[in-house]
Amino acid sequence: MSLSYSCIYGLRASVLLAGRQEDGFVTIREISNELEISFHFLTKVLQRLTNSDILESYKGPNGGVKLAKDASNITIREIIDCLEENFTIPECALGLPIFQNHEACPFHEDWRELKGKIEKAVDTLTLHELAERDKKIFISNR
Amino acid sequence: MSLSYSCIYGLRASVLLAGRQEDGFVTIREISNELEISFHFLTKVLQRLTNSDILESYKGPNGGVKLAKDASNITIREIIDCLEENFTIPECALGLPIFQNHEACPFHEDWRELKGKIEKAVDTLTLHELAERDKKIFISNR
DNA sequence: ATATATTAAGATAAAGTAGTCTTTAATCTT
């Protein structure tokens, strides 16, 4: 279940862009400075988002990247699906199928319910909502 | 949060040994066959458990490994701590600190509660209980 | 003693992830 750094970086950058959608193109250099992420590595990540048409990029002076759609129309599921292959919330709360059955697990039902909520949130939470809820940093590195 | 394969293999082998404690030493070859784990890799994992005095080993014919203490006296926390460095249940249900604060997360409180249950279970569930609850395979590979 | 069984230990390989560096392509400014 743990997300890769690529995915975290992509999420953080996307939320940043959502909070600045009116600014147009933002350079990757600026994003990498603000989020304290390696510029080159972030470039790779954002290229993938660009190729998936989640971001739009523009070269040259005044260029950079921006969200391709309105932030209220992009769910975090889209970002995750682009950057993480086969992302699924596991059946087991420990992140892997440790116990296969309900009987052996003292909290399996609790987890099953929460898992549903998480899945729903991932599918419906938009970058706009995230950027609005808290303008401060709320997607952080590990 | 996701456990490494080393840790999963160690847990599975330990539960198997808990279910056969009366058999004395069980060869690693037999365990690897039964659990369908690479013999050599499993050997490495069990060596670490042996060095941590969770398992006891014996070389030569009729040798093998067995639990060093009674299964009812070994928690899964011990196995995990031996095989996984710095294992902690993360603050965020997605396995990493995605959102830092309560406000931004639609299920933070649910997760916080479940996290407590999981931590307690990890600290108190014993190999004996696990082996007893279900004699069938209930710790599976991914 | 010798052959066999078995874990221990070490070297190596394979794969994935994270990170860096260099070159190319596109765009703008002058």
Add this chain to the structure above:
DNA sequence: AAGATTAAAGACTACTTTATCTTAATATAT
């Protein structure tokens, strides 16, 4: 047209995890 700016693309490095292979050490059985 020339030079500067910026993303795109590709090669490369470093690290970790997983897995394999070989040899050594230890114990048993005959």
